[in-house]
Amino acid sequence: MATRQTASLARLMRAPAIVLLLIWMLVPLGMTLYYSFLNYNLLNPTNTSWAGWFNYQYFYTDPAFWESIWNTLVLTLGVLFITVAGGILIAMLIDKPIFGQGIVRILVISPFFVMPPVAALIWKNMIMHPSYGVFADIAKFFGAAPIDWFAQFPLFSIIVIVAWQWLPFATLILLTSLQSLDGEQMEAAEMDGAPALSRFIYLTLPHMARAITVVILIQTIFLLGVYAEILVTTNGGPGFASTNLTYLIYRAARLNFDIGGAAAGGIIAVVLANIVAIFLMRAVGKNLD
Amino acid sequence: MARAVSRNQKIGWTIAAWIVALVIFFPILYAIITSLKTEQEAIAGFNLIPSFTFESYQAVQSQNDYFKPFMNSVILSVGSTILALIVAIPAAWAMAFSPTKRTKDILMWMLSTKMMPAVAVLVPIYLIFLRTGLMDTRIGLTILLMLINLPIVVWMLYTYFREIPGEILEAARMDGATLRDEIVHILTPMAVPGIASTLLLNVILAWNEAFWTIQLTTTNAAPLSAFIASFSSPQGLFWAKLSAASTMAIAPILILGWFSQKQLVRGLTFGAVK
Structure with missing residues (x-):
């Protein structure tokens, strides 16, 4: 069907998108790579020189780097655990025959549409604030001392906020997957007397495996880049207690004006993200044909 | 059941x-x-x-000129989405209906650009914006948001277009339909729902984007995400005003979001879960 004419037309139609993305990918990344080998500080831009691997060494030996890597891991895994486990439970609950299913669904997915700075500020000021927050009100009601969440448990507080934002996403995707589960098979298992737990382990969970994989991989991509939630709540502190890799690089670039160091950190972030990306691409690629 | x-x-x-x-x-x-x-x-x-x-x-309007960031959000999210659609519709159409051996590779490569952490290119983008005078301009951010969401737009459109049966196009061609007929009578009616869903989801994503908007704007082009983030400082808004600003910032997108639940799953999983 594809004549030579339509084939060249197709090439012409594809070209702008491909060229744009090629430029978008290669130019900034190439520049980051180049800067990562320079001693280049915006406060002293005339004194720029070749640095070799110094920026990488500097980044690598900085204790804040390891702390931020650790925080990135804890944040990502913590949010993944809450959202996947919570998402499975909530998806199964919504999938039950209930009154007002449509409204329940809408309420549950809503947090996903709240922009990160708003989500973080609502939680910071109205829910977790040590004097005016709802948690403090609850603590006072029971006669307990309110907790200063962001001072005492900064990383945990951010995990709670980010998990709240991503729980709807996990729930929605797992629910979509759940709804395509073969009802007859489930019924047969039930009639054969399989208990609810084994039905869940041997039927529901394998059926959702693919959706769970997709949720984990896509969320990981976004969770590695958590930024605004940290900016408006703890600013990465106290110390570096809630600084993730993204935030550390942001600090190097925008607060310390260290272009070389931030670029080296950026390259490290690319390497980490790529490890995740390879798995995601495989999972998605299988679905193409 | x-x-x-x-x-x-x-x-x-x-x-x-x-x-x-x-x-x-x-x-x-x-x-x-x-x-x-x-x-x-x-x-x-x-x-x-x-x-x-x-x-x-x-108070939010009179003290903080709320309308300005709100309009910036509208312009940036709608503008970047429309720009992305202009580039992506032909590309997705070509890949769905005239696939070559490399189409799958191209799609996977486009997806891979989405995996690049934003912070990895913070330094060059920041410097480029500084030196070209794009800093704190709507046009600069619109282009940037367009590039960020372009892979998702192409992918979503591709998965929708692929569901349009190719036989219809073939039959139309056999009956001597011109390219113009194809576009007006086949492409448009069958593709519009997919394009509309893609538009909706991408307006939502662009509206809520909060890394680049905070990095690349100060006052002039700042959309709501950057505007609200500036209230994190101690001298920021009081509770009720912050709530009012937040409610207005999320209300339009919340309502759009409720209408796009199905598309959300499809768009954000790149068609892997439908």
Whole structure:
């Protein structure tokens, strides 16, 4: 069907998108790579020189780097655990025959549409604030001392906020997957007397495996880049207690004006993200044909 | 699944589901309620019944010129989405209907650009914006947001276009339809729903983008995400005003989002879960 004419037309139609993305990918990344080998500080831009691997060494030996890597891991895994486990439970609950299913669904997915700075500020000021927050009100009601969440448990507080934002996403995707589960098979298992737990382990969970994989991989991509939630709540502190890799690089670039160091950190972030990306691409690629 | 469920069981599940849903929705609800309180009420302890005053909404507009970031958000999200559609529709159309051996590779490569962490290119983009005068301009951010979302737009359109049966196009060509006929009578009616869903989801994503908007704007081009983030400082907004600003920032997108639940799954999983 594809004549030579339509084939060249197709090439012409594809070209702008491909060229744009090629430029978008290669130019900034190439520049980051180049800067990562320079001693280049915006406060002293005339004194720029070749640095070799110094920026990488500097980044690598900085204790804040390891702390931020650790925080990135804890944040990502913590949010993944809450959202996947919570998402499975909530998806199964919504999938039950209930009154007002449509409204329940809408309420549950809503947090996903709240922009990160708003989500973080609502939680910071109205829910977790040590004097005016709802948690403090609850603590006072029971006669307990309110907790200063962001001072005492900064990383945990951010995990709670980010998990709240991503729980709807996990729930929605797992629910979509759940709804395509073969009802007859489930019924047969039930009639054969399989208990609810084994039905869940041997039927529901394998059926959702693919959706769970997709949720984990896509969320990981976004969770590695958590930024605004940290900016408006703890600013990465106290110390570096809630600084993730993204935030550390942001600090190097925008607060310390260290272009070389931030670029080296950026390259490290690319390497980490790529490890995740390879798995995601495989999972998605299988679905193409 | 024609399984008899006892009425009691259904009521039990309903109560459980509603409790979970209300707990999850609570922070949003509480922000809306607080936006209708006076500042004194807002910090006077837990209270679900506001005095229904709109003074905070008025104050946000008069003190902080709320309308400006709001319009910036509209311009940036709609503008970047339309730009992305202009580039992506032909590309997705070509890949769906004239696939070559490399089409799959191209799609996977496009997806891979989405995996690049934003912070990895913070330094070059920041410097480029500084040196070319794009810093704090709407045009600079619109182009950037377009590039960020382009892979998702191409992918979503591709998965929609692929569902249009190719035989229809072939039949039309056999009947001597010109390219123009193809576009007007086949492409448009069959592709519009997919294009509309893609548009909706991408407006949402662009509206909520909060890394680049914070990095690359100060006052002039700052959309709501950057505007609200600036209230994190101690001298920022008081509770009720912050709630009013937040409610107005999320309300339009919340409503759009409710309409796009299905597309959300499809768009964000790159068609891997439908």
